């Protein structure tokens with residue numbers, strides 16, 4: 001069973017403003033999604049998980065645009081809402097109304113069970129109010145007790161993956177040349193990730209938010225983030241789950257698009273080293 005993980009598309013936002021790690025090309029969003037669609041058909045991918053910041057701002061106009069764009073993909077798409085998706089008082093209700101197909105069971109926290117793999121999607125909170133992002137507040141990822149307890153509902157004896165918009169960890173110094181982890185979440189969140197991985201032993205924890213590649217191992221768990229799908233060179237992660245094992249490859253679409261794009265070679269750590277882009281477990 002194969003699935004794709006993409007993240008941080010920021011649909012509805014400008015290509016030349018806002019947090020980006022590489023040049024963004026949402027002006028070519030349809031072509032990029034059509035290339036992804038070709039790949040999905042060719043590889044018989046079952047579904048796509050979008051790691052959040054699907055929209056650049058959580059209003060209905062962007063939600064309708066993002067929903068239409070996701071409908072180009074020839075398979076189910078699931079969304080783990082990101083901070084940019086949650087900027088309005090009614091963002092959660094509006095997402096559920098405008099794009100119910102992205103949320104199984106009509107909820108922003110949910111569990112998918114597919115071919116013996118359990119995928120728990122938890123909506124990251126950022127400030128004092130859950131499921132809402134005030135752009136002026138620091139981004140301090142957390143989950144409510146109710147969200148945390150969801151992980152202990154349902155079947156516990158199957159391989160699982162946890163998905164959050166928040167990155168589970170920072171980029172390691174060996175990837176960046178810095179002397180510290182880059183773009184790490186605050187310590188309480190990292191501690192929660194460590195404790196959860198220790199107790200539940202997920203095969204992987206997938207995140208986004210940083211627009212950068214991470215692949216770090218924490219005991220039995222692969223900690224993974226993907227760069228923004230809408231930023232050059234337009235990457236997706238292909239996961240394959242087979243015989244209880246999970247593997248991952250990084251797929252690059254920049255070589256097959258019909259438009260010119262730029263790449264910032266001063267920031268190759270965004271794509272990571274070869275070892276950050278693939279794993280077999």
Ligand SMILES: [Fe+2]
Pocket residue numbers: 052053082083084165208209210
């Ligand atoms: Fe984000």
